[in-house]
Amino acid sequence: xxxxxxxxxxxxxxxxxxxxxxxxxxxxxxxxxxxxxxxxxxxxxxxxxxxxxxxxxxxxxxxxxxxxxxxxxxxxxxxxxxxxxxxxxxxxxxxxxxxxxxxxxxxxxxxxxxxxxxxxxxxxxxxxxxxxxxxxxxxxxxxxxxxxxxxxxxxxxxxxxxxxxxxxxxxxxxxxxxxxxxxxxxxxxxxxxxxxxxxxxxxxxxxxxxxxxxxxxxxxxxxxxxxxxxxxxxxxxxxxxxxxxxxxxxxxxxxxxxxxxxxxxxxxxxxxxxxxxxxxxxxxxxxxxxxxxxxxxxxxxxxxxxxxxxxxxxxxxxxxxxxxxxxx
Numbered sequence: 001x002x003x004x005x006x007x008x009x010x011x012x013x014x015x016x017x018x019x020x021x022x023x024x025x026x027x028x029x030x031x032x033x034x035x036x037x038x039x040x041x042x043x044x045x046x047x048x049x050x051x052x053x054x055x056x057x058x059x060x061x062x063x064x065x066x067x068x069x070x071x072x073x074x075x076x077x078x079x080x081x082x083x084x085x086x087x088x089x090x091x092x093x094x095x096x097x098x099x100x101x102x103x104x105x106x107x108x109x110x111x112x113x114x115x116x117x118x119x120x121x122x123x124x125x126x127x128x129x130x131x132x133x134x135x136x137x138x139x140x141x142x143x144x145x146x147x148x149x150x151x152x153x154x155x156x157x158x159x160x161x162x163x164x165x166x167x168x169x170x171x172x173x174x175x176x177x178x179x180x181x182x183x184x185x186x187x188x189x190x191x192x193x194x195x196x197x198x199x200x201x202x203x204x205x206x207x208x209x210x211x212x213x214x215x216x217x218x219x220x221x222x223x224x225x226x227x228x229x230x231x232x233x234x235x236x237x238x239x240x241x242x243x244x245x246x247x248x249x250x251x252x253x254x255x256x257x258x259x260x261x262x263x264x265x266x267x268x269x270x271x272x273x274x275x276x277x278x279x280x281x282x283x284x285x286x287x288x289x290x291x292x293x294x295x296x297x298x299x300x301x302x303x304x305x306x307x308x309x310x311x312x313x314x315x316x317x318x319x320x321x322x323x324x325x326x327x328x
Contacts, residue, residue: 036065037270038142038169040132042100043263044073044149046082046115047107049254053228053325054148054263055083056243059092060324063271067135070098070128072149073201074105075112080125082115086250090242093120098131100153106201111253129156133164140167144270147173147209148263150198155205158212168214172266175199175206176220176283176291178310185225186311195289196221206285216306218283219269220291223276223312224262232322239326247325261321265312268320275320276312280304 045051058064071079080099087095136143145168147154158165175198181191199206237248269276282302284294296302
């Protein structure tokens with residue numbers, strides 16, 4: 001081989017070995033530290049407690065740059081006030097909060113008192129769909145949307161400007177039920193798939209998302225029924241940090257015993273994809289809200305429209321989650 005060509009080949013090998021391998025929606029799996037991943041979180045925080053844990057995990061993940069958090073479903077304005085207080089209490093009042101169009105209440109806003117205290121509440125919040133689209137225009141191809149509530153804002157954004165929505169880097173969704181329904185933890189009594197809450201409460205928007213042509217990573221019930229047991233709660237709530245104190249207060253307002261941390265898996269997956277390995281599937285959202293695998297006929301298979309995680313390791317997940325949330 002000619003010496004000049006040999007040197008060029010050698011340089012290319014070295015460069016390939018050093019540069020990070022681009023992975024859709026999982027930059028932190030690269031061997032070289034990447035710039036923080038730009039994210040927008042869309043949440044129905046205030047009903048179940050897992051949304052608060054997901055936001056807390058995002059705040060404790062230096063791999064992420066939170067461009068904003070938007071509220072969806074029900075009393076979106078009061079959800080925005082909850083986030084105003086939560087973010088201020090933990091030292092991040094700089095993060096913008098957007099509010100979606102209010103919808104008729106269908107859920108128990110268990111943490112309403114925390115939101116209605118008036119502490120740190122901002123006088124108004126920008127429209128959620130408009131905020132999301134504006135952020136995409138400012139950062140085309142760079143934003144990961146974390147969807148952990150009913151998909152009302154996402155459907156609105158797709159309706160308003162589908163071309164801009166397609167410039168998302170990807171969407172990570174907590175939603176759906178592929179092989180396991182609620183209460184099926186992978187052992188004991190099995191429960192068949194069923195319509196999952198985030199999909200069921202805006203089926204048309206879910207159908208639009210799965211057809212939007214944006215890389216979609218789905219964390220369904222199959223992989224997200226992760227129980228924060230008494231031992232883990234005692235460890236976490238005794239840390240005395242601003243984040244653990246806020247989570248402790250919200251947990252007690254939630255008023256139940258053992259949280260199921262569905263939503264934090266979206267954040268964990270983004271930072272460490274090995275925690276919820278995915279496989280390509282074609283998912284069809286039917287008119288009842290079921291998320292059914294639809295591979296199509298053998299001679300003309302349907303192309304995948306999502307990467308879906310069907311199983312996760314709860315021990316590995318909590319070994320990732322708890323030290324981050326407890327860190328001083």
